[in-house]
Amino acid sequence: MELNLEHLHSFAVLVRTAHFGRAAEELHMTTSGLSKRIRCLEREVGALLVERGPGGYQGLTDRGRSLAERAPLILIAAHSARRDGDDEVVVLGFPGRLSDYFTQTQFGLLVDCLSWERPLTHLRLQGVSYADVRDCVINGSVDVLIDMVDPIRAGSLQIPLAEVSRSAVVTDSSALGEQDPVFLQDVVAEPILHDSRLDPSWMGPWVLADVERHSPGRLVDVAASGFREISEAVRTGRGIAVVPGFMAQSLLPAGLRGRTILDAPLVQVRAVIRCGESRPQVAALVRVLQVLGHALSSPVSAPPGARDHRR
Incomplete structure (x- = not known):
């Protein structure tokens, strides 16, 4: 089965927006034009993909859901080649280290998705010291910042990417x-563990910012420029760490375990851009981060039969 990539991309946008009008606007085409593309794709597949009703998009058929799961991989495989030349650049900033946020596979997916959204856009990475987190977007050193700091800064716009659970990082031998x-x-x-050098609002992702309310919690000060130092401090028995759940799922070294904290507040992961930012390459990067962020979101609930062992 050979699919038209333009039709498949339009289908992927429709699935993401769940609305013919919004998808057509994002694709810079008319709603009727988008509808024709989807019908062409359905003919190529040989099956109905989209449920339609009086209000337009009503959801996906079974074949539509199956194709929606495979569409990103098909598109990435077809459009992963980067182009050379005088291309536009977008700078993605992140506090600490890149490895605190992305595995190698996830970063490759980010690059490839951006390449599809804006084929002539190159992604440049910029590490940001914790001291500069509040100002790096405003002063223009980065275009988009991945951030987990709560306060909204003047002159910047915060765009939600994900709400993720918190996990306790413990050793294999720990009771937890x-x-x-x-x-x-x-x-x-x-x-x-916590780092007293950090802005208090940054304690939220790394430890429980309100831990003092939960006596008899004890804070152990440890200098940490990233997840690697936090993990090493746990491994050597200095304490446990509380981190965003996606870090505990994919970044832990041998000998450590991540345990989801059932009743801890979720961590808000955001993309921060300057107010009034209108460059298309920045908008494209934010869209890609939103799609990838959706996969990180992790509402937490107790599994069936879980026993509340709180004292």
Whole structure:
């Protein structure tokens, strides 16, 4: 089965927006033109993909859901080649290290998706010190910042990317290592790592910012410029760490475990851009981050039969 990539891309945008009008606007075409593309794709596939009703888009058929799952991989495989020349550049900033946010596979997916959205756009990475997090977007050193700081800064716009659970990082031999998920009351009874050099709002992702409310929690000061130092401090027995769940899922070294904290507040992951930013390459990067961020979102609920062992 040979698919028209333009039709498939239009289908992927429709699935993401769940609305013919919004998808057509993003694709810079008319709604009727988009509808024709989808019908052409359905003829290529030989099956109905989209459920339609009086209000337009009503969802996907079984074949539509199957194709929607495979479409990003098909598009990435077809459009992964980068182009040379005088291309536009967009700068993505992140506090700490890139490896705190993306595995190698995830970063490759980010690059390839951006290449599809804006074929002539090159992604440049810029590490940002924790001290400069508040100003790097405003002063123009980065175009888009991945951030988990709560306060909104003047002159910037924060765009939600994901809400992720928090996980306790523990050693294999820890008592908490035998439980998953764990409860907040049990976590704060342990020594918890934090870095007193950081802005207090940055404690939220790394530890529980309100840990003092959950006596008898104890904070252990540790200098950490990234997840690597946090992990090493846990491994050597200085305490446990509380991190965004996606870090505990994919970035832990051998000997450590991530345990979801069932009743901890979710971490808000955001993209920060300057107010009034209108460059298309920046908009394209934000769209890609939103799509990838959706995959990180992790509402947490107790599994069936889970026993609340809080004292």
